[in-house]
Amino acid sequence: MTPVIARFLLLLMLFGSSAVQAMEWLKETPNLLAKVQAGELPPVAQRVPADVQVVQFSPDQSPGEQGGQLRLLMGKQKDIRQMVIYGYARLVGYTEELKLKADLLKSIDVVDGRVFTLHLRKGHKWSDGHPFTSEDFRYYWEDIANNPELSKSGPPRALVIDGQLPKVEFPDAHTVRYSWPVPNPYFLTALAGASPLYIYKPGHYLRQFHARYQSEDVLEKMVKDEGKRNWMGVHVNRDRPYKATNPELPTLQPWKNATKPPAERFIFERNPFYHRVDQNGRQLPYIDSVAIGIASSGLVPAKTGAGESDLQARYLRMDNFTFLKTTAKRNNFDVRLWQTAKGAHLALYPNLNTNDDVYRELLRDVRFRRALSLAIHRYEINQVVYFRLVQESNNTVLAESPLYRPEYQNDWVQFDVELANRLLDELGLSERDDRGVRLLADGRPLEIVVQTAGESTEQTDVLELVHDSWLQAGIKLYSIPSTREVFRNRIFSGDAIMSIWSGLENGIPTAENSPLALAPTSKYQYQWPQWGAYYESGGTSGEEPELPAARELLALSNQWSQATTHEERVQIWHKMLDINRDRMFTIGIVNRVPHPVVVNNSLHNVPTTGFYDIAPGAYFGIYKPDTFWFDEERR
Amino acid sequence: MLRYVLRRILAMIPTLLVISVLVFVIIQLPPGDYLESHIAELQSQGEAVDEQKIQFLREQYGLDKPLAEQYWYWLIGMLQGDFGYSFEYDLPVTEVVGDRLFLTVIIATATILFTWMIAFPIGIYSATHQYSWGDYGLSTLGFLGLATPNFLLALVMLYLANVYFGTSIGGLMDPEYIGEPWSMDKLVSILEHLWIPVIVIGTSGTAGMIRRLRANLLDELQKQYVTTGRAKGLPPGKLLRKYPLRIALNFFVADVGSLLPTVISGAEIVAVVMSLPTTGPLLLSALQSQDMYLAGSFLMFLALLTVFGVLISDIALAFLDPRIRLGGTANK
Numbered sequence A: 001m002t003p004v005i006a007r008f009l010l011l012l013m014l015f016g017s018s019a020v021q022a023m024e025w026l027k028e029t030p031n032l033l034a035k036v037q038a039g040e041l042p043p044v045a046q047r048v049p050a051d052v053q054v055v056q057f058s059p060d061q062s063p064g065e066q067g068g069q070l071r072l073l074m075g076k077q078k079d080i081r082q083m084v085i086y087g088y089a090r091l092v093g094y095t096e097e098l099k100l101k102a103d104l105l106k107s108i109d110v111v112d113g114r115v116f117t118l119h120l121r122k123g124h125k126w127s128d129g130h131p132f133t134s135e136d137f138r139y140y141w142e143d144i145a146n147n148p149e150l151s152k153s154g155p156p157r158a159l160v161i162d163g164q165l166p167k168v169e170f171p172d173a174h175t176v177r178y179s180w181p182v183p184n185p186y187f188l189t190a191l192a193g194a195s196p197l198y199i200y201k202p203g204h205y206l207r208q209f210h211a212r213y214q215s216e217d218v219l220e221k222m223v224k225d226e227g228k229r230n231w232m233g234v235h236v237n238r239d240r241p242y243k244a245t246n247p248e249l250p251t252l253q254p255w256k257n258a259t260k261p262p263a264e265r266f267i268f269e270r271n272p273f274y275h276r277v278d279q280n281g282r283q284l285p286y287i288d289s290v291a292i293g294i295a296s297s298g299l300v301p302a303k304t305g306a307g308e309s310d311l312q313a314r315y316l317r318m319d320n321f322t323f324l325k326t327t328a329k330r331n332n333f334d335v336r337l338w339q340t341a342k343g344a345h346l347a348l349y350p351n352l353n354t355n356d357d358v359y360r361e362l363l364r365d366v367r368f369r370r371a372l373s374l375a376i377h378r379y380e381i382n383q384v385v386y387f388r389l390v391q392e393s394n395n396t397v398l399a400e401s402p403l404y405r406p407e408y409q410n411d412w413v414q415f416d417v418e419l420a421n422r423l424l425d426e427l428g429l430s431e432r433d434d435r436g437v438r439l440l441a442d443g444r445p446l447e448i449v450v451q452t453a454g455e456s457t458e459q460t461d462v463l464e465l466v467h468d469s470w471l472q473a474g475i476k477l478y479s480i481p482s483t484r485e486v487f488r489n490r491i492f493s494g495d496a497i498m499s500i501w502s503g504l505e506n507g508i509p510t511a512e513n514s515p516l517a518l519a520p521t522s523k524y525q526y527q528w529p530q531w532g533a534y535y536e537s538g539g540t541s542g543e544e545p546e547l548p549a550a551r552e553l554l555a556l557s558n559q560w561s562q563a564t565t566h567e568e569r570v571q572i573w574h575k576m577l578d579i580n581r582d583r584m585f586t587i588g589i590v591n592r593v594p595h596p597v598v599v600n601n602s603l604h605n606v607p608t609t610g611f612y613d614i615a616p617g618a619y620f621g622i623y624k625p626d627t628f629w630f631d632e633e634r635r
Numbered sequence B: 001m002l003r004y005v006l007r008r009i010l011a012m013i014p015t016l017l018v019i020s021v022l023v024f025v026i027i028q029l030p031p032g033d034y035l036e037s038h039i040a041e042l043q044s045q046g047e048a049v050d051e052q053k054i055q056f057l058r059e060q061y062g063l064d065k066p067l068a069e070q071y072w073y074w075l076i077g078m079l080q081g082d083f084g085y086s087f088e089y090d091l092p093v094t095e096v097v098g099d100r101l102f103l104t105v106i107i108a109t110a111t112i113l114f115t116w117m118i119a120f121p122i123g124i125y126s127a128t129h130q131y132s133w134g135d136y137g138l139s140t141l142g143f144l145g146l147a148t149p150n151f152l153l154a155l156v157m158l159y160l161a162n163v164y165f166g167t168s169i170g171g172l173m174d175p176e177y178i179g180e181p182w183s184m185d186k187l188v189s190i191l192e193h194l195w196i197p198v199i200v201i202g203t204s205g206t207a208g209m210i211r212r213l214r215a216n217l218l219d220e221l222q223k224q225y226v227t228t229g230r231a232k233g234l235p236p237g238k239l240l241r242k243y244p245l246r247i248a249l250n251f252f253v254a255d256v257g258s259l260l261p262t263v264i265s266g267a268e269i270v271a272v273v274m275s276l277p278t279t280g281p282l283l284l285s286a287l288q289s290q291d292m293y294l295a296g297s298f299l300m301f302l303a304l305l306t307v308f309g310v311l312i313s314d315i316a317l318a319f320l321d322p323r324i325r326l327g328g329t330a331n332k
Helices: A001-023 A032-038 A079-088 A134-144 A187-191 A202-209 A217-226 A231-238 A297-305 A317-330 A357-363 A366-374 A377-387 A406-410 A417-426 A456-471 A484-493 A527-535 A548-562 A566-581 B001-026 B035-046 B051-060 B067-079 B093-128 B134-147 B149-167 B184-221 B224-229 B235-244 B243-248 B250-266 B268-276 B278-288 B291-320
Strands: A069-073 A092-094 A101-102 A105-111 A116-121 A169-171 A175-180 A256-257 A265-268 A288-292 A333-339 A346-350 A448-450 A474-480 A498-501 A587-591 A592-602
Touching: A069 A079, A069 A297, A079 A202, A079 A256, A079 A265, A079 A288, A092 A548, A134 A169, A134 A175, A134 A202, A187 A202, A202 A231, A202 B067, A217 A231, A231 B051, A256 A548, A265 A527, A288 A474, A297 A317, A297 B149, A317 A333, A346 A366, A357 A366, A366 A417, A366 A566, A377 A456, A377 A587, A377 B235, A406 A566, A417 A527, A448 A456, A448 A484, A456 A474, A456 A498, A484 A498, A484 B035, A548 A566, B001 B067, B001 B291, B067 B291, B093 B134, B093 B184, B093 B278, B093 B291, B134 B184, B149 B184, B149 B268, B184 B250, B184 B268, B224 B235, B235 B243, B243 B250, B250 B291, B278 B291
Parallel strands: A069 A288, A448 A474, A448 A498
Antiparallel strands: A092 A101, A105 A116, A116 A175, A169 A175, A256 A265, A265 A288, A333 A592, A346 A498, A346 A587
């Protein structure tokens, strides 16, 4: 392996020399200087791509200096994948304004939304110094996605449109072309995801574990040594770019894992071949290494308060805010309040597929769902549980989204028990028992059991308040906590009448983001799990959507995937949002819940406000943690 | 004696087999399997779930096989020293447990020593000075120790140690020593952190032991041979050490049986609260995520230690106290 790299580096030095002059403005990274002088690493001008990406700073950010170690806290060993999310180096990625932009790629050409030509940066290298070329895309496409043993059911779903596979070509070392016969609107967003679709793999490293390139004897020995069943197990285990568990796996992220699990503390070191530099010619990331301490998640707020983390948001909750504020001064950090971008922090999901015939009938009547929403005193919930810091809203897009309209947020959200009572009377639920609880058609009292996943007391607190105001409309509420798996199984099986969970994952979408979450397309949509399963399985399981509105949503989402213009997509989005507003398939309670973010005072360029959410922001990812820097005392 | 030991060892085989079946069944009782709880976790974080990959993993992990077959693989593997594969960590179970075992033993040993050092003198004092001010005072302290919830004590002490001594919160050493080779500084750092878990885990054990020692000793002190000895003019110290104390120690030897598994399992709750790098939190999280081989092998190991511990304490008791008969047949 090593002689190959050495020979290759030599080659590179020979024909890279002309580029060197043009890149004289680049400055060597201080903590790599020794290695460069010892000849273990090429100088910076040969490490970065010839068409290097120069980072643009926003007005409130500034270029900094390299050095220092960032300390983070995580609750589990598996959480080290957060570094791949925070690092957020993607083929194309979202900017802070949520626009898609080429990142690892130099550029990308899209024709008719169906032909994607990816242009790679010349001289771009993996973290081990091997060139990053179209060969790595070929390895993925031919040897992984289309290998019948590694991918039994073929390439992943984002690459298959209407059952059609793309034509994938590799015209030269720096060009890759994916073309579909019909538009594929999911492709770019999948590449830009926080947990992205990897259509490139470090073939030069992985081929030693692949049956096509490695002899059977060697593979057999590896299989045996690692306790796997076959070579696929060995290959998959090495090839986990998202989990970051294999320190040997070359990466393109700003930091690469240097600690082999299991461990209680992981060190991520700078990727010396990273593709971004600042305007002063300093290679990013600024921060030399990241140390991730693993502590029980319950202890993370306390440890953060004791100043043991430089940048922490994970495992902090709104109710830690006051504690963190009191210790902030003593331990030299700042507590900022960022926002969550979910469509609803908490939403009630009436299960339209419940087994109970009477309740199913009732829940499918829009008047009933509206009455439920009107009878929730959201203002009181905001006051009592959230210190008046949140927005009372439906489960819909937030004001920051270009698709936002006030009526999506506000219709049927006001507290109006009178109207709710009138709607319920209209439904023929006018009989009441001696507690004042309405009676169903079959004589049972109207008692709604809301399932919770039992993960936080916050949900039960809110439900307690909902209980009080619903009672004024003659509805009795009970809540049942369970565990996450049981919770989901009860909803799928139809045992649950209603459940509480968070709302739309991405509350700040643009028309280019998929609107699938608004239509019955997944069994994890708790308002219509069976209809979602029907779509997901292509009709082999689940039930066909029965409500016309749900069918229309499905038709609209199909239209969206075939739309070719921005205007068309905007229109479809609005139609879908409007149906959801009118039909109230989910009953949002509040959104825009602040999330505390602790930032050490020595750490610069971390925005004072932002969105803290995995989609689309990749948590800190779109704010470019590789541009965060430490001032002198921490370098 | 030899026949007795042999018979006991042979009886251990079916016992352990039954335990292994129980362990396996109980781990499988909650709905779903590891991959399902894994999917649920990803979903709740808003991360993408690739159904194809899940299907692939299900085959790789053998979760698509019938339960009986999974059990059989596990059992055969264990007999050959292969404890299976941890899905959560993507590593063989032995590698996952590795280092943690050592730190667990350190904490457990320190805790046991702490417990004995405190409990013995106090227990003896309380028994010999029954109903004195000292007895009342120490008993009150003991009950306090027994009654304080461990996790609460742990949090309070963590906070105080952080504010007044600057000790980092949780863990067994300062972060910079984790994963580093052993050195003097690392040892000092461990000692700085060790005393909190030792005191927290030790308090309830200490209180319990004081009570038991006091009660057992009081029983003996009332007996006629003690009175006789005292009448014959034996010095009080010798009188105490020579007979009543030794007999009162029977319970202590019997305790050894349960001691071994505790040494390995660590005090789970305290370890989770204090984020100790011991085996307790590992077992707990394995059970939660249905990482069945890790949890199963762990529980089997504990069962094995319990069975062995009981055997050892039985043999030791038989040696120590001739009044104890080996099996009922000796009566005839």
